[in-house]
């Protein structure tokens with residue numbers, strides 16, 4: 001693949017991504033040379049200028065990160081302010097010193113790389129920024145690491161997630177309002193009848209409903225981004241347009257609320273995954289018009305390309321560089337400034353930012369937004385740092401699109417295109433699409449088998465995050481022909497097939513909703529003045545209760561049966577309306593078990609006879625009901641005969657004793 005180097009207007013040969021890496025580094029060397037030339041030029045200009053006017057004193061308005069931890073990788077500090085062209089940084093604290101500094105653009109930014117030694121002690125530290133015109137000293141905090149970051153003690157954070165977990169996706173603004181004090185009605189950003197305004201949901205509201213989640217059987221929550229978003233338009237309730245990467249959105253709460261929520265969740269045995277967005281920032285982020293370096297962003301508000309989702313151009317070794325660049329450097333939706341993730345300074349800033357949220361909250365994982373739109377080398381470096389600091393921590397990348405070949409191109413733990421992205425897993429959009437086609441549009445269930453046939457593409461298919469819905473797609477119940485029975489059947493499959501299931505908040509009571517933002521309605525009962533409270537049985541309609549009970553039963557069944565979480569998946573039989581599969585678990589510490597699952601996707605009940613000779617069921621001696629209406633009739637060594645109710649999944653345990 002050849003890639004146009006937009007910065008220097010030349011094309012360099014970069015056959016595959018492996019060669020992009022040294023190319024980026026070469027460019028960096030050049031940048032330093034240019035920066036030196038600029039620097040010398042600036043000094044001359046200042047010497048000449050000094051004859052006419054005095055050099056101004058530095059002014060610091062912001063330090064990012066605002067604090068750091070002893071024992072995490074040495075940080076790069078970015079100062080924002082005025083008159084920082086020729087500033088130097090000094091520190092009056094033992095065991096910590098400045099390795100180098102580098103000015104940013106416009107005199108508005110300054111970078112300093114710190115080295116924090118073993119003798120450094122936690123506490124307030126004075127950072128002094130000095131120019132010929134004066135000095136400003138600012139306070140910065142160095143802290144002790146959270147001990148759980150090294151011990152991985154159960155329910156203390158940094159624990160990652162896996163097939164033992166069920167992830168529950170929450171958009172904090174739309175779940176529950178636990179603090180009306182942060183709704184800011186006077187600001188014009190809060191309006192519950194406007195689907196694109198803030199509705200008042202917040203972090204405290206989630207904390208107030210942890211017992212509901214625990215009772216349902218959820219073990220992990222995924223929060224959509226909580227970064228500070230635009231404070232004026234009130235259109236950024238979703239969190240994907242950050243204006244400050246080091247602040248919690250004021251409508252959602254405070255940093256203390258974030259820490260309190262994660263701690264309380266851990267107290268209930270629930271892990272927390274935060275959604276982070278290294279790819280882009282919000283249009284009103286100050287960086288859009290005043291970026292910290294020349295390479296901080298790809299393009300400017302006036303000149304930039306727009307992304308498309310034709311990811312095959314990224315995987316295609318013969319694609320033109322323009323097509324590759326549009327996806328990786330284009331602005332999302334044409335309006336969200338694209339971060340210069342291929343620049344080492346920007347890359348380090350974003351890595352540290354992610355680590356800061358992890359360490360501050362004692363998080364368990366990240367959901368990585370818009371994964372393919374960021375270059376592979378960034379993800380490689382990102383994961384080296386994150387997994388280096390938190391070996392058990394897990395990440396899941398959003399690779400939308402239904403082709404498993406493309407999803408597998410991005411997944412980590414294997415080198416593709418010369419680079420291992422390091423991402424632990426990706427969402428299984430391909431299974432999502434097949435589940436909806438089979439259950440809602442009566443496609444043959446063998447479509448599900450076809451999805452699983454591609455599992456060889458993934459190093460750890462059991463870690464794929466499977467789902468029926470999310471905040472970017474119409475709700476299952478928002479689709480034509482959806483019924484509570486079909487939703488229940490879809491959940492039965494989701495929660496018994498391989499993978500780590502993810503449930504979108506509200507789907508467990510069959511909430512309706514079409515395209516965004518209609519798929520993001522408020523959870524009934526989460527908000528002051530709601531007519532009913534669907535967090536309680538009394539507040540649910542009969543259909544909602546039926547779905548809730550079913551999902552809850554399945555989640556608890558999953559907890560009881562390791563075969564549903566870790567079992568090897570084996571296809572047995574499929575026809576136009578039937579799918580039969582087995583999950584076998586060969587436990588060492590836990591008892592081995594074998595489960596037989598039979599789906600009937602027809603509107604009528606019917607009896608199936610499953611030939612078992614020459615299958616993993618050939619040695620079956622008993623077949624016991626686990627979640628099924630009828631007993632199964634076993635003819636040892638030859639067949640299992642069972643009546644399957646309409647639109648149902650029946651589960652049996654098979655023993656050879």
Ligand SMILES: [Ca+2]
Pocket residue numbers: 177178179180181182183200201202251
């Ligand atoms: Ca609120």
Ligand SMILES: [Ca+2]
Pocket residue numbers: 228229230231249250251
């Ligand atoms: Ca805000």
Ligand SMILES: [Ca+2]
Pocket residue numbers: 279327328329330338339373374375
């Ligand atoms: Ca990008």
